[in-house]
Amino acid sequence: MLNAPISAADSATLLIVDDDRDIRMLLAESLGARGYKVETASNTREMDQILARTAVDLIILDVMMPGEDGLSACRRIARQDGPEIVLLSALGEEQDRILGLEVGAGHYLAKPCSPREILATVRAALRRRASGVPTESDVYTFDGWRIDLGSHELFDPRGVLIGLTDGEFAVLRVFIERPRRVLSREALLAAARGPDSDAYDRAIDVQVSRLRRKLRSSEDEIIRTVRNEGYLFVPRVSRP
Incomplete structure (x- = not known):
């Protein structure tokens, strides 16, 4: 659980897509405690149903799932100029991360990762989406x-x-x-x-x-x- 004060900036809608119920619930609880509105889905079919009725700002998307996998779904969403995507996967090798970025993910996190790391990644992804393009001097x-x-x-x-x-x-x-x-x-x-x-x-x-x-x-x-x-x-x- 994250205990820091809730920020006014933490008000986006997130969608967690993972076939592991425990992971879905842990992330939903942790991010919900930060003030985010959180939706969950166990597969990409449920994900599509939620996207059809809800304005989602960011998707935390598991790579290895039954049916359509996360990479395929990420590529499809990126082509449609959909929400920002953070891929979450047990596959953490360099080639796996590169493939994830190449299909359209903004960030790639290897499991296991802490709720604090996920929170920091979500915030960075939402800042980038809000600004349109990076604004740093480099x-x-x-x-x-x-x-x-x-x-x-x-x-x-x-x-x-x-x-x-x-x-x-x-x-x-x-x-x-x-x-x-x-x-x-x-x-x-x-x-x-x-x-x-x-x-x-x-x-x-x-x-x-x-x-x-x-x-x-x-x-x-x-x-x-x-x-x-x-x-x-x-x-x-x-x-x-």
Whole structure:
């Protein structure tokens, strides 16, 4: 149970979708104590029925459920520009989190997680939805893309969240902070992993190759290879 005072901001309607009744009840009790209006559903069929009659601001959606799973439902809701989604799953590997973000979730939490962690995630997701776009000073744009260095989020020109590994994000951050400059592999490695890193510099080539694939929706070249020198981040980077 969460005992802090109820905030006036905690007044959104949440929908918890999980086939585990104990988890549904625990989350409903914890979040309801914070002033949220909470609906619950044991599967996506019940979820759809609630969405048809209730204005929901955010869905906490379990991934592994009988019938339609959470990933499929998340993708469907995201395509319809539905409520903000927090995926909750026993699958906590990096590839699982990336897949969850790529199908449209705003956040991905691995079970077990505490009610306080869920509360903090719900608040962050609702703040982002209310503001429309991030407003922090570490938001940058390039060629229609938008990256938030604070929340580690990259959005393509259509507004779709692109999942990045920690290594890919670290390298992209170096490019964003040093655009239109030729950076050697050694400089990229030192900036991304620290000057004392003993990682093999060819690992940078792997990260850059993966970044290029994820940035391929752009028709223009974004990361250029400069022979015998390193890489150049081509677009102009600006703050919105």
